[in-house]
Amino acid sequence: MSDLNQGTWAENIGNTAPQNNTEQASAINNAAAALGTFQAAPPQNYTVVQGQVTPDTEETKRLKENYGFFGPVTFLYAVFYALCMYRNGSGVTYPFFVAGSLLLLYFSLSKLGTTLKRGSIFYMAAMLLLGISTFCTDDGRLIFFNKLGIFLLMMSLLLKQFFNTSEWKLGKYLASIGMTVVSCIGELDRPVKDGLRHRKERGISVNKKVWYALLGLIIAVPVLLAVLLLLASADVVFRQMTGNIFENIRLGNAMGVTSRIVVVYFVTYALTAFLCKRNIKEEVPDRRKGEPVLAITVTGLLTLLYLLFCIVQIVGLFLGKMQLPEGYTYAMYAREGFFQLLAVSLFNLVIVLVCMSYFKESRVLKGILTVMSLCTFVMIASSALRMVIYIRFYYLTFLRILVLWSLAVLMFLFIGVLINIFRERFPLFRYSMAVVTVFYLALSFAHPDYIIARVNVANAPHEDMSWWTEEEALKAADDFSQADMFSGRFFLAFQPYHDYSYLAGLSADAAPVLIQYLDELGYDMAAFGKDSAVAYANKISGDGVYRGKKDGFGYFWMERMQIRTESLGIRTFNVSRYWVVQGFDDLR
Helix, strand or coil, rough: CCEEEEEEEHHHHCCCCCHHHHHHHHHHHHHHHHHCCCCCCCCCCEEEEEEEEEEEEEEHHHHHHEEEEEECCCHHHHHHHHHCCCCCCCCCCCCCCCCHHHHHHHHHHHCCCCCCCCCCCHHEEEEEEEHHHHHHCCCCHHHHHHHHHHHHHHHHHHHHHHHCCCCCCCCHHHHHHHHHHHHHHHHHHHHHHHHHHHHHHHHHCCCCCHHHHHHHHHHHHHHHHHHHHHHHCCHHHHHHHHHHHCCCCCHHHHHHHHHHHHHHHHHHHHHHHHHHHCCCCCCCCCCCECCHHHHHHHHHHHHHHHHHHHHHHHHHCCCCCCCCCCCCCCHHHHHCCHHHHHHHHHHHHHHHHHHHHHHHCCCHHHHHHHHHHHHHHHHHHHHHHHHHHHHHHHHHCCHHHHHHHHHHHHHHHHHHHHHHHHCCCHHHHHHHHHHHHHHHHHHHHHHHHCCCCCHHCCCCCCCCHHHCHHHHHHHHHHCCHHHHCHHEEEEEEEECCCHHHHHHHHHHHHHHHHHHHHHHCCCHHEEEEEECCCHHHHHCCCCCCCCCCCCCHHHHHHHHHHHHCCCCCCCCHHHHHHHHHHHHHCCC
C-alpha cells in the first residue's frame, strides 16, 4: 500500500473542486479511504482527529502561522517557571509566576485574534490574590489549597475564553477540565511539528558556524571542568574562590531545572494547541426528563423528617425548653453532632441540585425543595452553634475553624439555590464560584494558625493566672447552662488551655504570638540560633524536654522553624518565615 504523502493528497483530490473547507476535508477522507490508513501528515490547515481529516479552526491556523511568537515565548515562560518555582513553592517569586502566566495568556489570546471576555478580570484578580497569599503564609494546608484554587481558576478562565460557558454547570466544568488535561497528552508533539512546518515554510536553515559553535561548547565544558579542578588543587586562594562560586552548581540541580523547562514548555504549548482545536462541545443538553413524582416522594419524606428534627433543634438547643436525657447538660448536648449535621447539609445540597437538574419542572417539587432548603438553614445554624460551644470548651484547631468556614459557605450556597429554584436563568455556578473564591480568600489571608495561637495562648497558663485552680474550672464547666450561651460569660474560657503539643505543630504564621509567649515563659531564646534547638535544650536541661509540656514544647517549635527558615533568601523570601527570624532577632 502506497504512502499517503503530500503528492498523493494532491493527486487524489485535485479534480474534486470542493467549494469550502468542509467539502475539501470530505474529499481528503474519501481519498484516504481508497489508499488506506494515514501514513503522513495532512495538508496545510487540516488536522487528523480520530482518523478523520477536519479543517483547522481559525485559532489553530493562527497558532501555526505565529509559531515564531508562540515557540520562543512558550520556551521563555518555561524558563521563567523554573526560575520562580524550582525548590521554591511558596516564596516571593510565586505571585510573579502567577502574574507571568496571566500575561502569557493575554498576549497569546491577542495573537490568536481574540480578547478577554467579560468577567475574566474576577478570575485573574482572584489568582493574583491567591499567589500573594501563598508567599505570605507558611501553612502547608493553605499553600496546597491556594495552588489548587489557582489551577481550577486558570482552567475555568481558559475554558471561558475558548468556549461559550454561560450555560455550563459544575459537572460540565469538571468534565471539560478533565478532558482538557488528558487530551493535552495527544498534543505533546505539536511544538516539534509546528516548528518543523514553520522552518520549512520560511526556508530557515541553521548556519554551519552555529553547529560548530555548539560542538565546540560541548567539547569545552568537560575540558574546562578538568582544568578547573587542576588549578583549584594547585592554589588554595583560587580553590576557595571557585568553591564559593560553584558550590550550588550540582548535576542534580541542573537536571532538575532542565527537566522542568522541557516539561512546562511542551505541556504549555500542547494545552494551547488543544484549546485552539475547540474539540469540547459547548452545548449542555436539557437532562430534566425524570418523572417528578419519584423526586417528590423521596424529598417529601426527607423533608417531613427534617421538619421534625428542626422543631427539636429550635425548642431544645435554641430556646432551651426541652427536657434532656438524664445525666446530660446543655453543654454535653450541644457538643454532639456538628460533623453529622454538616454531612447532612452537604447531602441536602446534592439532593436539591440533582432534583433541579434531572427531573421535570413541578410546582410541588419546587415547594418541597424550598422547605428542604429552609430546614437546611436550621441544621447549619445548629451545627455552627454546637461547634462554637465545642470550641468554648476545647479551644481552636484548624479543623474546627474549617468546619465553621464550610458552614458559612454552605449557607450562602443555599441562598443561591433558593433563588435558582424560582429563577431558572440565575447563574448558579458562577454565583457559587464567586462565593467559594471570596470566602476562601478571606480564610487564606486570615492565617488560621495565627488566630489559633492568639486565642489559645491568651487562655493558656500565665504568671498572673495562678488563681485559676482546677476545682474552679470544673465547677464552672458543671454550672454551664444554655442561658450562658448568649451572655458575655459564654466567650470566656472555663479552664486554661494546655494542648502544648498542638502549639508545637503550628506553622510560622503563629510566630508573632508564640515568640512573645515563649519569652514570657522564660525560654532560652538563644536556642533558635543553634544547630538544633531540641538538642541544645536537652543539653542545658539535663533531664530532657518534652513536646507536650509547657516548658518543652517551644524548643520543638523552634526546631521546626529552624528547618523552615534555613533556606530563606531573596528568591525564597516568605513573609511568615521572615517574622520568625525577625522575632528572634528582636529579642537578642
